[in-house]
Amino acid sequence: MVQYYILCSGTIILIEGTVTHFIHFEPVGRRGDAPAGETLLDHARTLGVDLVSLCGGGGGCGRCIIQVLEGEVSKPLTVELDFLRPEEIGQGFRLACCTIPQSDCKVRVPPGSLTSLQRLEIEGDEMSVDVLPITEVYRVVLTPPTMDDPKADAGQLTDALARQHDLDGASLDIDVLRLLSTYARENVDPNSGEWHLRVVLREHEIIGLLQSGAPLLGLAVDLGTTKIALYLLDLNTGQTLVSHGLMNPQIAYGEDVIARIAFSEKDISNASFLRELVVEALNQAVVEMCAKADVEPFSIADAVIVGNTAMHHFFLGLPLKQLARVPYVPAITSALDIKARDLGMDLMPGSYVHLLPNIAAYVGADHTAMLLAVDIEQEQHVTLAIDIGTNTEISLFNQGVVTSTSCASGPAFEGAHIKHGVRAVNGAIEHLHLIDDRIEYQTIGNAPPVGLCGSGILDAMAQLYLAGILDKQGTMHDHPRVCTVDGTREFILVDEVDLSQEKVGETPQLTISITQQDVRQLQLAKGAMRTGIELLLNANGLRMDEIDHVIIAGAFGTYIDIRSAITIGMLPDLPLVRFRQVGNAAGMGAKIALLSRVKRAEARVLAEQIKYLELATHPQFHTTFAHKMHLGSD
Numbered sequence: 001m002v003q004y005y006i007l008c009s010g011t012i013i014l015i016e017g018t019v020t021h022f023i024h025f026e027p028v029g030r031r032g033d034a035p036a037g038e039t040l041l042d043h044a045r046t047l048g049v050d051l052v053s054l055c056g057g058g059g060g061c062g063r064c065i066i067q068v069l070e071g072e073v074s075k076p077l078t079v080e081l082d083f084l085r086p087e088e089i090g091q092g093f094r095l096a097c098c099t100i101p102q103s104d105c106k107v108r109v110p111p112g113s114l115t116s117l118q119r120l121e122i123e124g125d126e127m128s129v130d131v132l133p134i135t136e137v138y139r140v141v142l143t144p145p146t147m148d149d150p151k152a153d154a155g156q157l158t159d160a161l162a163r164q165h166d167l168d169g170a171s172l173d174i175d176v177l178r179l180l181s182t183y184a185r186e187n188v189d190p191n192s193g194e195w196h197l198r199v200v201l202r203e204h205e206i207i208g209l210l211q212s213g214a215p216l217l218g219l220a221v222d223l224g225t226t227k228i229a230l231y232l233l234d235l236n237t238g239q240t241l242v243s244h245g246l247m248n249p250q251i252a253y254g255e256d257v258i259a260r261i262a263f264s265e266k267d268i269s270n271a272s273f274l275r276e277l278v279v280e281a282l283n284q285a286v287v288e289m290c291a292k293a294d295v296e297p298f299s300i301a302d303a304v305i306v307g308n309t310a311m312h313h314f315f316l317g318l319p320l321k322q323l324a325r326v327p328y329v330p331a332i333t334s335a336l337d338i339k340a341r342d343l344g345m346d347l348m349p350g351s352y353v354h355l356l357p358n359i360a361a362y363v364g365a366d367h368t369a370m371l372l373a374v375d376i377e378q379e380q381h382v383t384l385a386i387d388i389g390t391n392t393e394i395s396l397f398n399q400g401v402v403t404s405t406s407c408a409s410g411p412a413f414e415g416a417h418i419k420h421g422v423r424a425v426n427g428a429i430e431h432l433h434l435i436d437d438r439i440e441y442q443t444i445g446n447a448p449p450v451g452l453c454g455s456g457i458l459d460a461m462a463q464l465y466l467a468g469i470l471d472k473q474g475t476m477h478d479h480p481r482v483c484t485v486d487g488t489r490e491f492i493l494v495d496e497v498d499l500s501q502e503k504v505g506e507t508p509q510l511t512i513s514i515t516q517q518d519v520r521q522l523q524l525a526k527g528a529m530r531t532g533i534e535l536l537l538n539a540n541g542l543r544m545d546e547i548d549h550v551i552i553a554g555a556f557g558t559y560i561d562i563r564s565a566i567t568i569g570m571l572p573d574l575p576l577v578r579f580r581q582v583g584n585a586a587g588m589g590a591k592i593a594l595l596s597r598v599k600r601a602e603a604r605v606l607a608e609q610i611k612y613l614e615l616a617t618h619p620q621f622h623t624t625f626a627h628k629m630h631l632g633s634d
């Protein structure tokens, strides 16, 4: 046993302990021995877990929140009570810079406490699902035909499947038939002279022929309005071989779906032009991913694509006009299986693309996928599931029933229509804190600041509100950092003085501010979101405090500081422990549906059972929205 002292936020703490403790950080999967006396923040740094620490570890910013799941740690410091409620401390939430292990510990790091670069690693985590894909590979041995038995190759194959695998009545895709004769004669066993084939079946249809040693692959795609996420999976092991992200190329023709529908209505060829843009981007991405994994696109036997209803319709070439007009009707909500080649996708010759079911015009298959990923139907408690994006989809699970709605939250949280808003690129301010009129900030990649991304914008709003610079109505008041530019008040977050002091040697960047107009945009976004939550609760006869769990999905939702979102009233004022940030759950749901035909069937049933709540015509919409635009928790 040794004794040692630490200084944290002006307090000296006496610690007794053994020389090292073994600390395991989840879900980043880093672990190692911690020298006695190190805080969890120190140890996280040593192990390469990049915790946000705006104040440098002095207990001043409250950003390094972790949850101790197992093991003994030092007692909470008074300073921690400024950032954590007693209930949260009771659940093991602590500030990493104020917490010292006193035994081996298991520590959970919430996504919002990680810097962006680190969070990308978490997105690669595998989910657990029983691998039961809809396609299977069968080895078949054929005897080459002779003059005495000149049986057709296709007949030989189907007979052999029946004889060798009890698979009667298999049909043959026309493109596979075109390849079969040549393929069979190229796969001759040198010893026996027989043809050894690897045949891919989807239920009773032969959809492909695999070369010796080629893996059976699948493709999962989350086709977002802004970004597209693709995952290449091994259908035997369930392992993700390559993940790939790209911007949706349609963005040049409208940043939201309404603008793209308007563009598609301007000319008869525009919709197919937008469709081709996406298909081309997907095919290109598949080629790049396959090259990375050293496999062939022809080995991709199955694909699952999810997206919002408009993206789904664009991709399939379905009419869009009715989606944007009262009463907002999709062309179809049911799940679909379509030959990949009919959609222009270059995969295994006879393969299919499966599209999960949509729920309504503005609650698409991506939300179905999210609900599948979080296993909403297994919930035992009242659960709110929110996928925050340009269009935010919200579902409330209560006593076995899921009610869903959607609200137009706009692109403000993606940095659009915000004076210094940027996407989550290197140099984007992702977190900030106002300390004694000084701004402490953290940028993605620790690069010189270039603007504010969504989580930074949210923090800025919350900090200004807490400091009384913004009032409940969102009006900006006087402060040494507030100035008027072109008739609009704005709060200077980063100016050249900041840069020259804090990033010595860097070229000074533009002044970065948040304006009164930015605040109004964000109020609209957060007001829409809270209105959706409120009306869902009303429809279920529930109060806000009866929500047991809040699941937050989507890139923006994953990276926000929950406390900032609560502070401005974007999320319900509930203890932190009730929130769970799950990342790209739509992508995860697409992967699950790809790997498991059971889960794919569950998604169909789930979508059919969901009740949809229309906000646009709801009698309480306008009054609730006006109220929820106000800042502050309630």
Ligand code: FES
Pocket (backbone or CB within 6 Å): 052, 053, 054, 055, 056, 057, 058, 059, 060, 061, 062, 063, 064, 095, 096, 097, 098
């Ligand atoms: S780093 Fe822990 S409070 Fe700032």
